[in-house]
Amino acid sequence: MIDLAFSILAADFTHLAEEIATAERAGGTVCHVDVMDGHFVPNITFGPPVVAAVRRCTNLPLDVHLMIEDPDRYIPDFAKAGADWVIVHQEVCRHLHRTLTQIREHGMQPAVVINPATPVETLIEVLPMVHHVLVMTVNPGFGGQSFIPRCVEKVRHLASLREEMNLNFRIEVDGGIAVDTVGEVVRAGADLLVAGSAIFAGPGNQAQTTKNAEEFLRVARSAGELTA
Numbered sequence: 001m002i003d004l005a006f007s008i009l010a011a012d013f014t015h016l017a018e019e020i021a022t023a024e025r026a027g028g029t030v031c032h033v034d035v036m037d038g039h040f041v042p043n044i045t046f047g048p049p050v051v052a053a054v055r056r057c058t059n060l061p062l063d064v065h066l067m068i069e070d071p072d073r074y075i076p077d078f079a080k081a082g083a084d085w086v087i088v089h090q091e092v093c094r095h096l097h098r099t100l101t102q103i104r105e106h107g108m109q110p111a112v113v114i115n116p117a118t119p120v121e122t123l124i125e126v127l128p129m130v131h132h133v134l135v136m137t138v139n140p141g142f143g144g145q146s147f148i149p150r151c152v153e154k155v156r157h158l159a160s161l162r163e164e165m166n167l168n169f170r171i172e173v174d175g176g177i178a179v180d181t182v183g184e185v186v187r188a189g190a191d192l193l194v195a196g197s198a199i200f201a202g203p204g205n206q207a208q209t210t211k212n213a214e215e216f217l218r219v220a221r222s223a224g225e226l227t228a
């Protein structure tokens with residue numbers, strides 16, 4: 001199953017509810033929320049109150065990508081806000097197993113993410129406990145950056161580990177995913193596809209947003225069929 005996890009970072013914040021409804025009607029199946037703290041990444045976005053507002057706009061799974069130092073401190077707040085899936089960066093978790101366990105204990109699905117410079121091997125011990133692994137295909141911090149092709153090999157590596165270890169975590173990609181890059185990552189084994197600037201067309205441009213999402217899904221699904 002291919003999921004389009006549309007990233008609201010690229011949406012028109014003055015009409016967030018409408019932007020989410022448009023992406024959902026066009027086939028988006030997961031709502032990806034990028035939380036940035038200005039420390040782990042050089043940008044600041046939003047926190048639990050915005051996640052709670054998004055929760056009131058949609059019943060889609062909320063995939064909350066925490067680009068923050070010390071995520072443990074905020075797990076209860078994101079649970080209260082209505083997050084479904086919480087993704088933490090391997091690079092900030094000194095006790096990754098404990099953090100993932102805490103996410104699950106708060107009723108959410110735990111996921112882990114690695115930056116382009118972080119190897120897949122750092123995750124082996126936690127693969128049995130995650131709902132998904134996110135492979136960053138840009139350095140985190142901003143939307144609209146260029147896809148880093150070398151990261152595709154990490155998706156392939158994870159897909160083969162999943163088979164070898166007889167596990168069923170999903171593989172997500174995030175950053176520069178668009179019609180010209182999505183085929184490659186799907187063929188490598190990703191099926192949870194984050195896209196922001198490739199989907200949202202800007203204020204008042206719902207028709208183009210719809211077209212973008214439909215075309216994105218058409219390309220992703222045809223790559224998926226070739227792979228299956």
Ligand SMILES: O=C(CO)[C@@H](O)[C@H](O)COP(=O)(O)O
Binds near residue numbers: 009034138194
């Ligand atoms: O986590 C991030 C960026 O750090 C992302 O989720 C971006 O929001 C993706 O944006 P595009 O590359 O699709 O524009």
Ligand SMILES: [Fe+2]
Binds near residue numbers: 007032033065174194
């Ligand atoms: Fe993200």
